[in-house]
Amino acid sequence: MKALILSISAGAGHVQAAEAIKKYIMLNNPNSEVQILDTLKYINPIIDKVVIGSYLKTIKTTPSLFGKLYDYAETDDGLATVSNKVNELLAFRIAPLINKFKPEILICTHPFPAEMVSVLKLKRKIDIPAISILTDYAPHSFWIQPAIDAYIVSNSDMIDEMISRGVDRDIIHDLGIPVNPSFIKQHDKAATMNELGLSPDKPTLLIMGGSLGIGKISDIYNEVLKLPIDVQILVITGSNKKLYSELTKLKESSLKDTRIIGFTGSVNKYMQACDLLLTKPGGLTITEALICGIPIAIFSPIPGQEEKNAEFLLKHGLAVDLGDGKNCAIAIEKLLACPDKLNEIKNNCAKFSKPCAGDDIYKLLEQLINNSAS
Incomplete structure (x- = not known):
């Protein structure tokens, strides 16, 4: 299996999930080639430092402000549009790497790269199956993108809410969040x-x-x-x-x-x-x-x-x-x-508890790759 995992170091959870799924891929298929990309850092270290630094400072010093931004992002189309435009611009910076690496599947453990991947698929710059692994216990609108082929969620409560946001039930998989084997x-x-x-x-x-x-x-x-x-x-x-x-x-x-x-x-x-x-x-x-x-x-x-x-x-x-x-x-x-x-x-x-999440996600990856090839 050849997989590219796209994450962002905004809190350790997204990165830990990326590292965990890489390990499960290698355990199930030792001949695999797997690369983890710290997406913002790859695109521009300065942007990464500003974005991640601002995020960490906000949650440490003014968490209430972070909460307001979280809520606004759920209800304010203007904020979502700004995010979409920014990620659309950034998306084209990762396209050359994706095309050079030629992965069979793309795995996103943060909503920003998920949106970038969705943009590239909609613009027909790439044609690769893509999944998002949601690393919390409730969805957020930033995760919901039109060209994602599968969503991994941590619990069944999330399914109806994601359906209400327009996600096809058939691409929502209640497999859990992967942890290190x-x-x-x-x-x-x-x-x-x-x-x-x-x-x-x-x-x-x-x-x-x-x-x-x-x-x-x-x-x-x-x-x-x-x-x-x-x-x-x-x-x-x-x-x-x-x-x-x-x-x-x-x-x-x-x-x-x-x-x-x-x-x-x-x-x-x-x-x-x-x-x-x-x-x-x-x-x-x-x-x-x-x-x-x-x-x-x-x-x-x-x-x-x-x-x-x-x-x-x-x-x-x-x-x-x-x-x-x-x-x-x-x-x-x-x-x-x-x-x-x-x-x-x-x-x-x-x-x-879903201790088998990593192996179950690997099986889904195989299925998506096989479906794409047929």
Whole structure:
């Protein structure tokens, strides 16, 4: 299989999904040739720096503004038109690479390259099957493009909404979001706890805010320290070095055993070892938590897509809501004191988990390529 995966590094989820599907292609067909393109960076590093920098700054400092832009994009045709014109101009910058590489299929893990691919197909600059892998738990209008041949969604709730937006039911596939194949590996809880110098028998909480380590993680940690019960705490700070330093100082005065972990490739190991995950509801984090079967308590969703993710989790009993995290110690204590509720959430996780997403998507890719060739 010869595949070109188009992504954008706006948050790690899109890139992680791209890397995961590349690995599944290579596992299923080792003779494949797969290239991942960081689309904006390829087109123009300066544009990439401005766009991604603005995105990251907005979600960190003024998330409410990001939420307003998200909502406007859903309802304001003018904003959608501007986006379409910009992506149309940028699309022609990637056409030479596509034609030179000659992929059998194009895979988009971000809506911007999906729109670029759609433009090129409509302009008859390329004639290659293209799929979009939606990396959240609700659709957005930017994802819906007229020349995409298949949409991969994370859950069946998304199907009717996408149909209402004009997408043909036959090209919507509820296969899930792919995660790194190594994430499926099972780890022994006692071994992980011993490795961390913690007790395998004591309730353990995991706090994280995605790869960027954003959200009110320090506030949540301080709330957990108020718990009158004896718990252990793991905090994953991702690439946020400032947060790592801040929590390391807070840990020094903590009476509860705490381990601060920076960027790590062992999230699955830590999720499997813990009893409750406190997190922002990012698409990839949700997917990983469902696979690990860890109960989720959500806080500080970024307005827009993460709020939609939160709605999905709460609707299906996959999480409890901690709001903005203020005074959440009481809610956490109640949840830990109710094993039946924790088990109910775990059982619900099993219903929505899709650990075979990567292999299932590979089979669809093969089908699309064969249909295109016949």
